[in-house]
Amino acid sequence: MARDLAPEVERLLQFRDPNIRKKFSGYALASDVTKLRHPEKVVNCCCLTRAALCTIRIIKKVPDLAENFINPAAALLKEKHHGVLITGVQLCTDMCKVSTEALEYFRKKCIDGLVKVLKDLANSPYAPEYDVSGITDPFLHIRLLKLLHVLGQGDAEASDAMNDILAQVATKTESNKNAGNAILYECVATIMSIEDNGGLRVLAVNILGRFLSSRDNNIRYVALNMLMKAISLDSQAVQRHRATILECVKDSDASIRKRALELVYLLVNESNVKALTKELVDYLEVSDEEFKGDLTAKICSIVEKFSPEKIWYIDQMVKVLSEAGNYVKDEVWHALIIVITNASNLHGYTARALYKAVQTAGEQETLVRVAVWCIGEYGEMLVSNAGMLDVEDPITVTEADAVDVVETAIKRHSSDLTTRAMCLIALLKLSSRFPSYSKRINDIILHQKGSLVLELQQRAIEFNSIIEKHEKIRSALVERMPVLDEATYSGRRAGSMPAAVSTSQGALPKMPNGVAKPTSAPLVDLLDLSSDDIPATSSSGGDFLQDLLGVDLSPSSQGTNQTQKSGTDVLLDLLSIGTPPAQSSSSMLDMLSSGQDNKSSEGMIDKLASPSAPSAQASSPVASSSMMDLLDGFGPSPSLPVAETNGPTYPSIVAFESGSLKMTFNFSKEPGNLQTTVIEAQFANKSPDIYSNFVFQAAVPKFLQLQLDPASSNTLPASGNGSITQKLRISNSQHGKKSLVMRIRISYKANGKDVLEEGQINNFPGGL
């Protein structure tokens, strides 16, 4: 047998990759040497073992060769010598992983043989040569179980054949020594992966339960590991052990803690989330520093995913922030702020809770940030005790107290740029909400005028000038922020493409404060599908200003939104951001969408005005002309109303047409910027059905950069009774050398069915 296999290996070694040859020539040599020295029996076995292991390596490198070795490998399984069996079984296992043909073959032919071998092994009497703490050759046991694992996975018939032996091994193996436990562990792993057999599964879970309560740390570790797999099969059984697992989270052993925490995370569901979170948060206070990071992250995700009601979520987050705020990631507290804005009845409560928290835990940076933001935003509710809930204890917070908090934060030595920037904005808001304290707030802001950090200096100067010189518009500027849309934000966070959709009125589908970085930067070039543009280059500070201040201005343009102060109209005209009130909210999005220009340093007005013009639907000439006037002195205004006569004109094209949809592109270029083209896409519905959930996506090759503004709406009325327009901006880095191409995808719902249309646009006019 050795002669069959080894020469084959050597033959392969000769004509295959020389690299392999080098590596394995050592082994081949070894087998030669042993052949020379030893008596026949041992020679064969040694040769075989080495040849088998050699083959494993070969197969891993060159999986195609696996077919050649199927038969010899199967023959190896019939050997008696343990060494050969071990390596033979290992070879078969690896072959099955690499080649499905091998897997099929072994399943059909070898399972019975394997089961018999395992049975004989399990029942064998004491064999001194292979005995390890009372069990004959546990290594072979384990290898056989592993092979059965691979063979039985996904195949009911094979699984049936092995049920008996698995039951026998599971029940009869002694578990007072490590060898026995190793076998049991492998057995449980096998049972978990093969096709379902109720009795066996129960057996396996019982074994795991026993392991879990063992005093041996190794056994517990291993049990926690396997329970993670068991959850997907039988979560009820695992839930029963919840208390023990929670204890393990608090164990002194770091490895066990880690495993237990992951397991707890999988165990959480709606019914037990409150109890579990309470335990975890309590433990957070006493846990080690290295563990805190993990623990915090897990608590935050649990709370976010499963919170039954907003007030509980806010409570838990405040606790976590007070305890371990410095470990909390940015996206987490951004999400918290979004939830807060959405919970309008809890504004006062939140502000008060955060105020209280910050008194005791002021060194947790993140807590301070969230608190400062809330105090700034809801300051008047804090002071007037508005929205008092039954569970709250009454506290009195004066305006001075509130300002104190912000002042402390801004003056604290350890506060970083983001915190201080947020403080400045909060102060501005407070100066409007607490007019009597305006002077004091102004002083604080003035103090930052001399800051060495440009961002703070700029803000300080600007806010100071607002307070002193622009009293009339101040209150409009810092009105209550609109509710930020949770769905869009969580969608973006998940890395998925946000729908190019402007959602219902009242909600701004815009990015919340400060979330600036694209979630998947490499994709930005090719699949720039974001409607709410991701400013590719910006520090978080700059975005903060832009978003916070920018979003602040938007509320009044919301069509159905109340509270239009007269000042706001003036403001909007001044900044030419306004569109006729009947407009959808997309206009505001445009303003925020161009992050590109935040390199300009021409002051706040410019920042606010430089974002693109009113939405895709033709803006009123008044607005556009006034904007033109205003922007005259400033940098290139990136967007112009469509079909302007600035720069060369390009003919419109029908970019895409199918039986049910027509899409036209209108082009324009910004003066002075030949590389960038502004396209207005118009969609018309050719069918009698109304299309809803209309989403347009586009992808461009790498030398182009694409920006999509949000669409005017996501419902396309039937038979051309209306249209959706959407603005795109393309920047061609190979302007003049390559012309534009684009792949598009349009999805919508018609008649209750989802429709997806795709196409490529090649008929762009040249010179774009």
Added chain:
Amino acid sequence: MASPVRGGNSRQGKVRLTKWYSPYSQKERTKVIRELSGMILSRGPKLCNFVEWRGYKVVYKRYASLYFCMCIDQDENELEILEIIHHFVEILDRYFGSVCELDLIFNFHKALCYELSIILPVALGRTRIIYALFIYGSIASMAFQEAYYILDEILIAGELQESSKKTVARLIAAQDSLVEAAKEQESSISNMIAQATK
């Protein structure tokens, strides 16, 4: 193949034997050794024998002044690795037990204080064991070679090869006798004459 690793405190971890079953550059090896030594030497006595490191699991076991470590994939059976380590150690014990004169001559009067040593067979990818560091506190360097041979008989390419201690012992003994025979032959008179007259 001995690469000394110094811990910061009085417990020094000196690496005696390393066996790598996957290609690692020299720089990477030293880095790995340093990291793992630090991690393992700082573990308390009652904790479990598994550590998670860089996405792999490291199984270690302490025998008096020796640590034996093996690094494995996520989906390997850790308890089995403990058994493999024990298997190896028993064979070593048997082997060196039979040459205890060597021990006496080379080791006892060295009177080394607790020099903790680490064996780290480490696995990467689908192979079970990536590299093995074997540190032996009180055995002379001559014995390292033997230890390597023994390890090679047990584990090839990271896979367990032989589970019978007797067979391994027999093989090693046979190898030894071969080495002896070769040495003898070399130093024999006839050979020297043959060399001289070439």
